[in-house]
Amino acid sequence: MKRFALSVALAALAFAPAAHAQAPALKTLEVSHFPGAIWQLLAGMDQGFFAKEGLAIHLDPVNGSVMQINGMMDGKYDLGLTALDNIIAYDAGQGEVPLKEAPDLIAFMGGEGGSLHVIGAPEIKKIEDLKGKTLAVDAKGTGFAFVLYKIAAMHGVTQKDYSLVAVGSSQQRLDAIMSGKAQGAVLNRPFDSLAVSKGANDLGAMSKVFPHYQSSAGMARRAWATQHRAELIGFIRAYVRGSLWIFEPRNKEAAIELLLKNTPNLPRATAEDIYANTTGKGSVVSPKAALDPAGVAKVVQLRSEYGVPKKKLDARKFYDLSYYKAATK
Numbered sequence: 149m150k151r152f153a154l155s156v157a158l159a160a161l162a163f164a165p166a167a168h169a170q171a172p173a174l175k176t177l178e179v180s181h182f183p184g185a186i187w188q189l190l191a192g193m194d195q196g197f198f199a200k201e202g203l204a205i206h207l208d209p210v211n212g213s214v215m216q217i218n219g220m221m222d223g224k225y226d227l228g229l230t231a232l233d234n235i236i237a238y239d240a241g242q243g244e245v246p247l248k249e250a251p252d253l254i255a256f257m258g259g260e261g262g263s264l265h266v267i268g269a270p271e272i273k274k275i276e277d278l279k280g281k282t283l284a285v286d287a288k289g290t291g292f293a294f295v296l297y298k299i300a301a302m303h304g305v306t307q308k309d310y311s312l313v314a315v316g317s318s319q320q321r322l323d324a325i326m327s328g329k330a331q332g333a334v335l336n337r338p339f340d341s342l343a344v345s346k347g348a349n350d351l352g353a354m355s356k357v358f359p360h361y362q363s364s365a366g367m368a369r370r371a372w373a374t375q376h377r378a379e380l381i382g383f384i385r386a387y388v389r390g391s392l393w394i395f396e397p398r399n400k401e402a403a404i405e406l407l408l409k410n411t412p413n414l415p416r417a418t419a420e421d422i423y424a425n426t427t428g429k430g431s432v433v434s435p436k437a438a439l440d441p442a443g444v445a446k447v448v449q450l451r452s453e454y455g456v457p458k459k460k461l462d463a464r465k466f467y468d469l470s471y472y473k474a475a476t477k
Contacts, residue, residue, distance in 0.1 A: 192390025201382030212316030362443030
């Protein structure tokens with residue numbers, strides 16, 4: 149009997165490596181993103197949520213929307229985390245640069261609402277002080293440029309009152325302010341806080357001006373989404389789980405450490421503020437990465453006002469939530 153048991157045990161050990169080797173390989177997704185915009189993604193990767201969906205995430209940081217959209221259209225990136233306005237601009241034919249082929253971009257999930265802050269150089273104390281100054285934007289006709297134009301106009305500062313410099317991401321815009329290349333910009337987390345810590349001034353939160361504004365969204369090409377439906381649904385499911393993990397109070401310390409680990413030179417106090425602003429009362433971050441239809445409508449409204457060429461746009465054309473609904477049902 150003992151000999152029989154030993155034989156069974158040895159047989160099991162012999163077959164164990166083979167079984168392990170036959171485990172299905174993870175499907176790698178190339179995901180483009182701007183610096184500072186991947187906390188939920190990192191949480192999903194760190195906690196194994198993407199692996200559970202059979203996915204491996206390769207992060208592709210970009211320095212600007214032109215680089216990101218061109219990469220999406222060329223097939224370099226499968227998915228993107230970006231400003232919703234970028235998706236709408238190019239899909240509506242109002243993008244910063246012409247594309248080689250007709251765009252087929254959609255938003256498949258949301259993320260953050262109006263999380264941007266208008267930031268001024270140390271000598272800029274109020275938005276009215278931006279008259280005669282240079283403002284930094286990602287691109288002059290996409291991204292959050294229209295938010296800046298509108299808020300400035302509401303304070304009597306028109307587009308004729310300032311010059312523009314297109315530099316790219318929030319990191320690039322922060323650098324432009326700190327170097328004196330520009331005196332104002334809109335920045336997202338954590339770059340708004342980093343700017344203030346370096347002596348810049350927070351001139352106001354856009355959420356106070358636009359209670360509904362869909363800042364960020366998940367982006368895919370329609371054709372890719374159709375052909376990779378299972379992968380996209382799995383991506384959304386893992387991303388939402390990562391987001392909910394951050395929002396869970398018991399994970400606060402681990403979430404802050406994850407942010408610090410992946411954000412060079414971020415002070416701990418700033419990381420704690422970001423956590424509080426992200427998960428606390430009044431947060432503009434959707435725990436489940438939901439898309440706010442009213443927020444989409446505001447993006448379209450500003451694009452209809454400032455976009456070139458002028459077009460009447462239908463907000464419902466630019467997103468497809470069928471994948472999101474399947475992932476979160």
